[in-house]
Amino acid sequence: MAADPETTRLDDDILAFIREGGSGPSDESRFNALALRLFAYQFGRNPAYRSFCVARNVTPEQVTRWHQVPAVPTMAFKELPVACFPVQQAAVVYLSSGTTGSKPSAHYLPSLDLYNASLKTHFSRCVLPDRERMPMIVLALPPRVLPHSSLSHMLEVVRTEMGTPDSDYFMDEGGIDLPRLVSALRDAEKAGRPLCLLGTAFAFVHFLDHCRDQGLRFVLPPGSRIMDTGGYKGKSREVPKAELHGLYQTTLGIPPDYLINEYGMTEMGSQFYDNSLVDTGKGRPRFKLAPPWARTLVVDPERLEPVPRGQAGLLRHYDLANRGSAMVVQTDDMGVEIEEGFEILGRASGAEARGCSIASDELLSRAG
Amino acid sequence: MEVQPYALPGVKVEEFVDLEYGPSEERAILRLPVVTPAVLAAATESVTQARDGYLATIPVSQIVEVIAIAVERWQDPGYHLRVVVHELLPAITGYSTQMLQEGLPELLKPFGKDGLLALLESELRDPERLDSAAGGHRPGKLSGPRLVTHVLAGNIPAVAAESIVRALLVKSASLVKMASGDPLFPALFAQSLAEVDSKLGESIAVVWWKGGEQDLEKTAFSASDVVIAYGGDSSIQSIREAVPNGVRLIAYGHRISFGAIGREALRRSGLAALAARAAWDVGFFDQQGCVAPHAFYVERDGQATPAEFAEALAREMQRLEEKLPRGRLSAAEASSIQQSRATWELRQAAGDGVHLLLQSHASTAWTVVCEDTVPFQATGLNRVIRVVPIDDLSTLPSAVEGMRRFLQTAGLAVSRKRLGPLSRALAEVGVTRVCPIGRMQHPPAAWPHDGRPNLVDLLT
Numbered sequence: 108m109a110a111d112p113e114t115t116r117l118d119d120d121i122l123a124f125i126r127e128g129g130s131g132p133s134d135e136s137r138f139n140a141l142a143l144r145l146f147a148y149q150f151g152r153n154p155a156y157r158s159f160c161v162a163r164n165v166t167p168e169q170v171t172r173w174h175q176v177p178a179v180p181t182m183a184f185k186e187l188p189v190a191c192f193p194v195q196q197a198a199v200v201y202l203s204s205g206t207t208g209s210k211p212s213a214h215y216l217p218s219l220d221l222y223n224a225s226l227k228t229h230f231s232r233c234v235l236p237d238r239e240r241m242p243m244i245v246l247a248l249p250p251r252v253l254p255h256s257s258l259s260h261m262l263e264v265v266r267t268e269m270g271t272p273d274s275d276y277f278m279d280e281g282g283i284d285l286p287r288l289v290s291a292l293r294d295a296e297k298a299g300r301p302l303c304l305l306g307t308a309f310a311f312v313h314f315l316d317h318c319r320d321q322g323l324r325f326v327l328p329p330g331s332r333i334m335d336t337g338g339y340k341g342k343s344r345e346v347p348k349a350e351l352h353g354l355y356q357t358t359l360g361i362p363p364d365y366l367i368n369e370y371g372m373t374e375m376g377s378q379f380y381d382n383s384l385v386d387t388g389k390g391r392p393r394f395k396l397a398p399p400w401a402r403t404l405v406v407d408p409e410r411l412e413p414v415p416r417g418q419a420g421l422l423r424h425y426d427l428a429n430r431g432s433a434m435v436v437q438t439d440d441m442g443v444e445i446e447e448g449f450e451i452l453g454r455a456s457g458a459e460a461r462g463c464s465i466a467s468d469e470l471l472s473r474a475g
Numbered sequence: 476m477e478v479q480p481y482a483l484p485g486v487k488v489e490e491f492v493d494l495e496y497g498p499s500e501e502r503a504i505l506r507l508p509v510v511t512p513a514v515l516a517a518a519t520e521s522v523t524q525a526r527d528g529y530l531a532t533i534p535v536s537q538i539v540e541v542i543a544i545a546v547e548r549w550q551d552p553g554y555h556l557r558v559v560v561h562e563l564l565p566a567i568t569g570y571s572t573q574m575l576q577e578g579l580p581e582l583l584k585p586f587g588k589d590g591l592l593a594l595l596e597s598e599l600r601d602p603e604r605l606d607s608a609a610g611g612h613r614p615g616k617l618s619g620p621r622l623v624t625h626v627l628a629g630n631i632p633a634v635a636a637e638s639i640v641r642a643l644l645v646k647s648a649s650l651v652k653m654a655s656g657d658p659l660f661p662a663l664f665a666q667s668l669a670e671v672d673s674k675l676g677e678s679i680a681v682v683w684w685k686g687g688e689q690d691l692e693k694t695a696f697s698a699s700d701v702v703i704a705y706g707g708d709s710s711i712q713s714i715r716e717a718v719p720n721g722v723r724l725i726a727y728g729h730r731i732s733f734g735a736i737g738r739e740a741l742r743r744s745g746l747a748a749l750a751a752r753a754a755w756d757v758g759f760f761d762q763q764g765c766v767a768p769h770a771f772y773v774e775r776d777g778q779a780t781p782a783e784f785a786e787a788l789a790r791e792m793q794r795l796e797e798k799l800p801r802g803r804l805s806a807a808e809a810s811s812i813q814q815s816r817a818t819w820e821l822r823q824a825a826g827d828g829v830h831l832l833l834q835s836h837a838s839t840a841w842t843v844v845c846e847d848t849v850p851f852q853a854t855g856l857n858r859v860i861r862v863v864p865i866d867d868l869s870t871l872p873s874a875v876e877g878m879r880r881f882l883q884t885a886g887l888a889v890s891r892k893r894l895g896p897l898s899r900a901l902a903e904v905g906v907t908r909v910c911p912i913g914r915m916q917h918p919p920a921a922w923p924h925d926g927r928p929n930l931v932d933l934l935t
Contacts, residue, residue, distance in 0.1 A: 158824035159817075182814040183821045408809035410837055421810055437817065439810040454807075 110217070117148055118220060121400065121427045125224045128399035138400065141427055142173035145434050152191035156433065174404060174413075178423050178437035184212035184374045189432045192217050197431075201257035203373040212373045214257070217431040225377045225428040226261050227268060229398040233380035234303070234334050234367050235269060241330075243274035244291060246306025246314065252280055257373050258336065262305055270303070283310060285317055292325045292359075301330030304359075308335045308368075312346050315354045326360035332384065333361055336369035364388070370395050370451055374436050376428030377401045382448065394445035400427040405444050411437070419443045419452055478559055480505045480658055482651075482665040482681040485521030488514060494658065494683075497566030498803070505567070507658055510684045512694045518680040519650055519698040523622050525677035526648035533675075534606045535595065538643050541675055543588035545667040546636075550580045556663045564632070568657050569802040570761065575632075577799055578760055581917065582633030586640050590920035595644060597921045598930045605646060619645025620700030620723075620935050626686075626714055627661060628705040629654025630763040635661035638703055639668075639679060640920070645933045648678040650695055654706075658683035686710060692717045701725060701933055725932055727925060730765035730883035731853055733772065734912050735871055735897075736784065737889035741777025746787045749888060752913025754791035756886055757860045758841070759916040761802050766884045766908075766915050769854045770861040774868055781864035782831050785845040788862065789833035792841035801840045801858050811855040812839040819844050830864075851875040868893065872900045879905035883925060886915040 110118065124141055128134070147167035150157050160166060160177050170176060179189055184203075188194045194215045203212040216222055235241065243266050253259040266274045277288045295302045304311075311333070318324065333355055346354070348368075355361050364387040371378035379395040397403055404413050405420040414420040422442040425435050441452040488508035496503045508514065530538070548554045560579060565572045584590075595602035604617045623642040627635055635651065639661070642649045653661050662681040669676020684691050692714070696702055701723045704714045711728045718724045734753060741749075756768050771788070773781035804812075816834055823829035828847035835841045841858040851874055854861060865871065868889065875882060882905040889897060898909045907926035908918065923929070 155821050155825035159821050162820065162824070178817070179821065180814040180817040182818045186818050187822055187825055187827055189821075408806045408813065409804070409839055411813060419806070421806070421813075437813070439807070439814060441806055 113148070114217075117144060118218075118430060121145070121221060121430060122224055124427065125221070125228055125398070125400050128228065134399065138402070138427070139173050141400075142176065142425060142434065143167065143170060145427060145430060146170060146173075146176045148430070149191050149434060153189075153433075155187070156189075156191075173402060173425055176425065176435050178411075178435040179433035180437045181212060181372070181374050181439060184214060184432075185210040188213065188215060189374075190215045190217075191431055199260075200255060201260070201373050202255040204256070214373050214375075214432055216376070221428045221430055222260075222376050223264055225398065225400065226264060229378060229380065230261075230265055231269065232398075233382070233385055233396060234332065236385055237330070240269055240271050241301060241303045242295070243270035243303045243305060244288065245274070245276045246278050246283060246288075246304065246310035247276070248278060248280070249276050258307070258371065261371070261378070265305065278306070278310060283314055283317075285314070288314065289323065292327065295327060295331070296325055299328045301328045301332075303332050303334070305334045307337045308346075308351070309337070311335050311355075312351070315351075315358055318358045324358055324360075330365075331359070331361055332365040332367060333359070334367045334369055334380070336371065368395075372436075372438065374429075374432070374438075375424060375426050376430075376432075377426045379403075379448070382446075392445055394448040394450050395442075396448045397424075401425060403442075403444075403449050405442055405449060406437075416444050422449060422451070478505075478563065478659075479666065480662045481508055481683065482662050482669070482676070482679055483508060483514070483518055483521075484525065484669075484677040484680065486514060486517045486680070494655070501566045503563045503566035505563075505658060507683050510682050510691060512690050515650075515682075515691055515694045516698070518682070519622060519648075519695065522648040522650065522678045522680045523698075525674070526621060526646065529674045530643070530648065530678045531646045535602050535644060535646070538646070538675070539588060539591045539595070541668060541672045542586060542591060542640055542643060544671045545664075546583050546586045548667060548671075549583045552576070554667075556667055559663060560632075560660065563659060564657070565802075567659055568629075568632075569804070571800040571802050574760065574799045574802065579632060581759075582631070583636055585917065585920040586636060591640070591644065593919065594921040594929065598928045605644075617645075617934055619933055620647045622650060622699045623647045623701045623703060623933065624650045624652065624695045624699040626652045626702065626704040626706070626710075627654045627657075628707075628710075629656030629658075631760050632657060632660040634705055636664045637920075638705075639664060641929050641933060642703075643668075643675070643679075645930055647701070647933065649680070650699065651679065651681040652695065653681060653683040655683070655685065687713060689717065696722055700935055703727070723932075725927075727765075729881055730925060731851075731878060731881045732766050732768050732884035732886070732915060733770045733851060733875060734768045734886035734915065735772040735865075735868055735889070736774060736777075736912070737868055737887075737893060738774040738777030739890045739893075740888035741774070741779040741784060743778050746779050746784065747791070749912065750784065750787035751791045751794070752911075753788055753886075754795050755913055756915040757788075758792065758795045758799065758801070758858050762854075762856045762858055762860075764916065766918060767856075768860065768884075768886060768915060770851060770863050772863050772865045772868070772871055772874065775864055775866055781862055782845050785831050785833065785843050785862040788860070789841075789843040792843060792858065792860075793835065796835060796840045796858075804839065804857055808855070808857055809839050812842060812857065812859055815855055815859065816842055819846065822846075831862075849874050851878050868897060869900075871897070872904045875901070875906070876904040882906050884908040884910065884915050884918075886910055886912040888912045 150167050165177050197215040198218045199216050201214045245262050247262050250259045250263050277284050364383045367381045369380050382396040402425040404423045407414045407420045422438045422440045442449045490509040491506045492509050494505045564575050604615050607616045625638045651661050665679045665681045696718050702718050703725045705727045711726045773784050819829050819832045831845035833843040845862040885901050885906045
């Protein structure tokens with residue numbers, strides 16, 4: 108569908124900001140100006156969000172700083188369409204995988220322009236800061252299998268636009284193609300050709316378990332790297348981060364700076380990555396780096412107000428790439444501010460009853 | 476203050492572990508014995524012998540006296556064990572001091588003499604059948620198990636008392652496994668019994684270990700005749716797998732409750748009082764028990780509307796908060812309330828069936844939402860309650876039927892004429908207890924817990 112002039116101008120300006128912002132320091136006043144424009148836009152185009160803001164006495168006339176913009180909770184994406192346009196006209200809808208029986212989150216996108224620009228720019232900065240393309244091995248399901256997975260889409264874009272032509276999936280509905288993966292890694296070892304491995308943490312854990320059982324070890328060429336993402340959702344044993352990093356190092360020969368964890372969510376158009384490769388050799392702590400067109404606040408769960416720096420709380424993201432849905436998303440992820448980013452401490456979702464009673468989240472996961 | 480958060484009569488323990496609770500400003504530390512299979516084996520042996528040598532030989536009327544005296548002492552705010560509770564339990568459980576001060580005696584009241592006699596008589600008709608001389612085989616003689624292991628969930632303190640009392644009444648020794656959420660009150664309750672009758676106290680061991688330790692569970696369960704377990708589906712499932720054949724498992728899993736108000740009960744003059752009773756049902760022990768309502772179904776076409784009831788309920792929730800504040804929440808619990816609230820607000824703004832959202836100011840203390848979600852759903856607990864308008868209570872059974880497996884208490888405010896038919900219809904869809912609104916949290920000792928007898932199921 109052809110967008111109206113206001114939408115086109117806004118998209119163009121956000122796109123320009125995204126494309127310029129790949130490596131430079133973030134421009135606070137430009138971010139703020141775009142955030143206020145986007146708030147006014149979403150306030151004007153989503154009547155439910157407008158009433159929600161008015162009930163909080165927050166309107167575009169009063170707001171002067173991005174962090175004053177009211178947040179939409181992630182749960183809302185499960186319960187109602189969060190969109191500034193008729194969702195029948197969505198170019199794509201991303202659905203969360205969720206737990207069995209629970210409603211998925213739905214994120215309707217009017218087009219993929221902002222989404223793709225955001226993912227490519229920030230991926231390139233955080234995962235490929237030192238090269239244009241490299242051979243990629245994807246340990247996740249392709250969009251053909253998971254057409255509504257934002258992660259599958261993201262990895263497909265990365266593979267086709269930043270991978271060498273031989274970049275490929277090593278996983279399908281039947282699981283990981285272990286023999287083929289092992290031989291691809293051996294080939295890279297022999298050829299001295301660095302690889303980029305991308306996929307879900309549970310797929311990596313599955314592969315690492317296989318290597319342990321078979322006594323397999325690799326020393327992948329320098330420059331090889333891993334981008335992993337996501338929780339495990341009961342699909343494999345959970346491995347603490349330190350142990351997983353140790354295994355990546357001993358089993359695949361990839362040093363810690365080349366291990367980059369991605370944090371993304373269905374409800375957001377942008378992703379966050381570890382600063383490890385961007386800051387390689389600088390001896391800085393590991394944290395999640397936001398793209399210049401996004402901000403994160405840590406808020407306390409009881410009052411939803413920002414906590415003092417260094418204190419744990421719930422993550423709230425402000426993302427200009429969410430033009431069609433909601434710029435501000437209140438998550439139930441716990442985190443803490445570190446340097447100019449944050450680290451994730453885990454999920455705060457799912458209130459669990461302490462005893463014989465039952466909380467809504469438990470029933471949802473059981474109803475299936 | 477000397478606090479012993481365990482009871483191990485006749486067993487010497489050498490190793491202890493400290494558990495820390497609460498935020499820094501009200502930190503509590505409990506020093507608990509490290510339980511090994513050897514400690515457990517010694518404990519089960521010791522309490523079982525004490526049971527054979529004493530508990531099994533005294534008349535049930537004497538047991539009732541001992542329990543009743545202990546329960547009476549707990550009613551005294553100056554009782555030294557209640558002082559310990561007030562000092563430590565807020566930090567350990569998160570419940571507010573006021574909730575524990577006012578609530579704990581209420582929780583224990585049903586186990587006074589009258590309540591215990593009613594329980595015995597309702598289930599056993601002639602409780603003296605428990606008393607005939609040991610070894611005798613008089614017809615009609617009833618005998619209880621030698622040892623019951625209780626696996627507690629730690630949500631509501633009184634569950635421990637209720638469980639121990641039932642075992643005592645059938646003259647069984649008890650091994651009580653406390654939950655990490657409250658490894659104190661059960662031990663204090665056992666201590667209060669031992670203070671009244673030290674020999675009876677020797678047949679109760681109370682310990683804590685981290686749930687799921689298979690060696691310990693195996694030792695405990697294989698020494699027992701009956702295992703009583705409280706908790707969520709996954710913990711019950713793992714206990715079920717650990718209980719050997721021939722040992723009876725009585726499992727109290729997830730349950731959920733609701734209230735319903737008929738139009739005839741929605742008189743303006745009585746609305747505040749009705750709402751206050753409803754607020755008590757929601758707020759007592761922060762909705763953590765399975766008897767706490769998650770929704771009130773309110774009939775349309777009364778003198779007061781469902782929305783007016785919701786407003787009255789909100790006022791009473793605020794009043795309750797001022798008197799008995801909601802407890803401290805984990806980040807996950809608070810986050811869950813925030814997510815629900817903001818989503819209800821958006822749905823209300825979108826015209827998606829949410830009529831009214833009322834909530835405590837600048838806190839998650841209480842939330843009342845009036846919405847058209849007729850099929851019964853659980854809320855996130857901790858004083859979050861739905862008010863659901865309904866055209867006619869005759870459709871109530873079908874509204875809750877989807878939760879059949881979990882249903883427990885229905886608190887009703889309806890005319891006498893409607894009470895019988897509605898109760899029967901609710902029983903058909905799985906409701907096991909019906910009571911007036913305001914009494915949901917206070918089942919008598921003789922209530923059939925989840926529809927089953929409490930003592931008969933323990934008999935061997």
